[in-house]
Amino acid sequence: MPTVVIADDSPTLRRILTSVLTKEGFEIVAAEDGVGAVQQVFATMPDVVVLDVQMPRVSGYVAARLLKDDWQTADIPVILLTSLDAASDRYWGAQAGADRYFTKDFEAPQLVAAVHEVIAAASASQGGRPLLKADPLELTDDDVMGRVCDLLDRKLFETSVAAEVTALAATTHGFEESVAGVLDVLKRFVDYDLASVVLLEERTAYVAVAQETSQLQYSGMLTAAVDALSAVSGQATSVADLELRLADPSGLLGEEDERGMATFLSMPLKGHGGHVIGLIALSSAQKNAFGETALGTLRLVDGPAALVIDNARLAGVHAPAAS
Numbered sequence: 434m435p436t437v438v439i440a441d442d443s444p445t446l447r448r449i450l451t452s453v454l455t456k457e458g459f460e461i462v463a464a465e466d467g468v469g470a471v472q473q474v475f476a477t478m479p480d481v482v483v484l485d486v487q488m489p490r491v492s493g494y495v496a497a498r499l500l501k502d503d504w505q506t507a508d509i510p511v512i513l514l515t516s517l518d519a520a521s522d523r524y525w526g527a528q529a530g531a532d533r534y535f536t537k538d539f540e541a542p543q544l545v546a547a548v549h550e551v552i553a554a555a556s557a558s559q560g561g562r563p564l565l566k567a568d569p570l571e572l573t574d575d576d577v578m579g580r581v582c583d584l585l586d587r588k589l590f591e592t593s594v595a596a597e598v599t600a601l602a603a604t605t606h607g608f609e610e611s612v613a614g615v616l617d618v619l620k621r622f623v624d625y626d627l628a629s630v631v632l633l634e635e636r637t638a639y640v641a642v643a644q645e646t647s648q649l650q651y652s653g654m655l656t657a658a659v660d661a662l663s664a665v666s667g668q669a670t671s672v673a674d675l676e677l678r679l680a681d682p683s684g685l686l687g688e689e690d691e692r693g694m695a696t697f698l699s700m701p702l703k704g705h706g707g708h709v710i711g712l713i714a715l716s717s718a719q720k721n722a723f724g725e726t727a728l729g730t731l732r733l734v735d736g737p738a739a740l741v742i743d744n745a746r747l748a749g750v751h752a753p754a755a756s
Contacts (some may be wrong), residue, residue, distance in 0.1 A: 435552060436460045436477055440470030440496070441485040441514070446537070450483060450514075453541045454548065467491025468577045471499055474506055478566040480555075481548050486515035486522075491581060494529045499577075499584055501530030505567035508558070510551035514539070591733055594622055598737040602744060609639075611745035613680065615713075615738045616641040622730045624722070625715040627654050630702070630742070631662050632711040636674050642681040646718070651686060653694035654716035662712040665701040696722040700735040704743030713738065 437459045439450045451461045462477050464470040466489040474482055482500065484493035491499075493513050500506040510532040515522070526534040532551045535544060559565075572580075601614040612630050616639065619628055626644040631637075638655060655672050663670045679686070696717045704710040713735055715723060 434458060434460045435481070436462060436479040437481045437483060437548065438462045438464065438470060438473045438477065438479045439483040440464040440467065440473075440488065440493070442466055442488050443485070446485070450544075453544060457545050457548075459548070465489075467493060467496040468574055470496050471577045471580075472572050472574075474500055474509065475570040475572050478506075478569060479509065480552050481510050481512065483512045483514055483544075483548075486513055486526075491577070494526065495581060495584075497526075497529040497531050499580055502584055503580075505570070508555060510555050512544075512547055512551065514544075594618075594730060594733045595737050597621070598734055598741060601741045605741075605745070608742075608745040608748075609678070611741055612639045613641075615734070615742065616680070618738075619713070619715075619731075619734055622734075623715065623727045625717055627651060627716045629654065629658050629714045630711060630738075631658050631675070631714065632742070633662065633666055633668060633670070633709065634746075635676075636670075637676045637678060638672075639678045640680065642679070642683075642685045644718075645685050645687060647687055647692045649691070649693045650716060650718055654697065654714060657694065657697045657716070658699060658712060658714035661699040661714065662701075662709075665712065666709045692718045694718065695720045698723045698727060698731060700731045702735055702739035702742065704739050704746075710739060710743055710746070 437454055439447060439461060441447050441450065442465055447463050451463060454461055462473050462479065464473045468490045470482065470484055471491070484496055486493035493515065497511045497513065500509060500511060511530060512533040512535065513526045513531040514535050514537060516537045523534050533547045535547065597618045598615065601611055601618070605611045605614045615630060616628050620641065620643055626646045627640060627642055627650065629638050629640045638658065659670050659672050659675070694716045696719060697714065699712050699714040701709050702711040702713060713731065715731070717723065
């Protein structure tokens, strides 16, 4: 028997939802607010979650985001049920990860059909195989609120990183300054020895040195970056083809020694139309220097960075010649 968690601070609506879905053969687990909804979902691992939006302590939007953000509950369909019907409300529901969005003037058959549809869609996404469910987990109120705070902190960090890169479009002047700005922003969020932006059409590698680095690591990073760019672009490129622009104001790039590159991380830069215009690369002499946080940050940076750089390129191409 499929299980549905419903959460609404209105006892009347909880009774209505329970009655409608019970008659259709669903087992119902009820909660009175967003915190209770999250607790019940982790405790029962249901097939569907139906959330009111305006609830005490934690709203349906936040509860949905929390559930969709956790690997244990991310695949459980969420239906938002609310009196809010502005375009912005529906947009925010989609951003929260909701699979369906209903206003409270819904007809019972509509809700029942939606529950069946999202269960079928979840099953189809697994190729018809039963969904793998995590073991039930008991969460206290403090556990739930701690997860909410962690989620909000992370979302604020992600927004801040993207905003820092996007702001370069207004604060930098010219193509090369835009590239340098991207590398500077990256330095604020990720610890690395060397960072590079390698651009395909320009055949240029811009390299920033952040820590004491050997020539061996420098050449190793360039080779790895060019190989990665050739792989993602489908265009064969070599280090010999590149013009190298080195930013090392503190003289940290040393002579040859045995400290080669131990960790390398790269991400393609996709400009307008999704075309690969280049690549961001990071390297370190330390093993396992870049964990999930560094990878996540690079994923946040590469999209807006690609557009900032591509816009600067296009502006340079179309700028009027100096008289």
